[in-house]
Amino acid sequence: MTGEALVLRQDSEGIAHLTLNRAKAYNALSLDCMQALIQQLQILSEDKTIKVVILSGAGNGFCAGHDLREMNANPSEDFYQTTFSTCAELMSLIQQIPQPVIAQVHGIATAAGCQLVATCDLAYAADNARFSTPGVNIGLFCSTPMVALTRAVHRKQAMEMLLTGEMINAERAVNIGLVNATVPEEQLADEVLRVAQIIAAKSSYTLKVGKEAFYQQAEMNQQQAYAHCSRVMTENMLAQDAQEGIDAFLTKRSPCWQGR
Template sequence: MKEFIQRRDKNGVAYLTLCRPSAYNSLSMALMQQLFETLDEIETDLSIRTVVIKGDGKGFCAGHDLKEMLDAGEESFYQLTFETCYKVMQKITSLPIPVIAQVHGVATAAGCQLVASCDLAYAADNARFGTPGVNIGLFCSTPMVALSRAVMPKHSMEMLLTGKLISAARAESMGLINAVVPENSLEQEVEAVASLVASKSRHTLAVGKRAFYQQKDQSLADAYIHCSQIMVSNMLSEDAQEGIDAFIAKRQPVWKHC
């Protein structure tokens, strides 16, 4: 099978490149399956503490492979496509380490969903984002799930109802991405952020990421109760003890990632 996901590891960071440049890295069934499998491998790879997802060629990701879906012409294939897609997005959220989107060119429909699903996102100043399904009679309902959790309701509805592309600057103002970076500096900026995150304790990153998504939909009182217990458990971990001792002694911590 052709490889649609290229993985390169460096200093605790796994860089994953979507490799279907001729199709703007659209999410074919094979690509999604390979992405899921790669993330699944990374989940238990204790040497990796951060993941970066980027696209090959002229753009990040143009969404689902509509030609593949149309050629299949079967409800069962449509069902499998969207099920595979949401499993990939859920895998990103449940992964015990942070995932960063590095965006250039277009990130549309399920490509925009992919960006919204990542924990952090940085984009080149020429990047464009959109959920244009409404333009072809196919409302971006599954991208809406991630988008509506990443930005304010009226912003997500504007994108979903109009189908218009928005600039990287607008995406930043809406909270869809963290920052806009000059195109020729994007790779260096993302590498710097990824390396900084990867320098932390993997155990602590996992505790924090899991707690963040767990408390989001809880009431204020329940969130405080839940996160207080998380902090007690975290405080008892070896890395927390090491980190606090290193802070007091004014030295660099030596993580055991546990």
């Protein structure tokens, strides 16, 4: 790991673990922190040895959202616009990189921290984790977190969170689709690693193709989505890894992926 960097990275067996490293601030997303995370994700997007990314937070919580102290100290339109556009860049990048990104959530995930959870491809939470979009409580509606939230959960559930600003527990977060599952906190890291290892055993080419197609078709109507995904599957069938995987299945052996 890197010393006191804003984002720590540790790799093991095709899995990169990124840790937000602002524990005293509940890993609030300062401008520098978001830029550091963007830089790490850009590097990872070109790293063909990495198949899965895990994102977690240091200390007592996952992420408390934007750094309100920093924003209060820089009361200018330019700074606010830079902050929110950088946040949008970060969230988009998470879904653009070829590797699946898994949120490992403990403690709290609030405002832009909740947005981060909603944006990640998968999310697993400790059973005592809590989630909210509380901007309405301080006169600042969580408009950018709303973008990810409304794409992850039912509209009425999202609107309730946005309008009330109240915390929801991990069980309800599972029920509304914000996270995949909840486990006791002491089992969280092991469970996320287990899921990451299952995914990391797949073809990196196939993961890249599937993740990209997933987000593309989600923005299309049904007819367009079927047409697009038919083209994607045709191209995928012609890939070396698909041919290898099918042959391995038919001959009852383990596949040897080439990533192409």
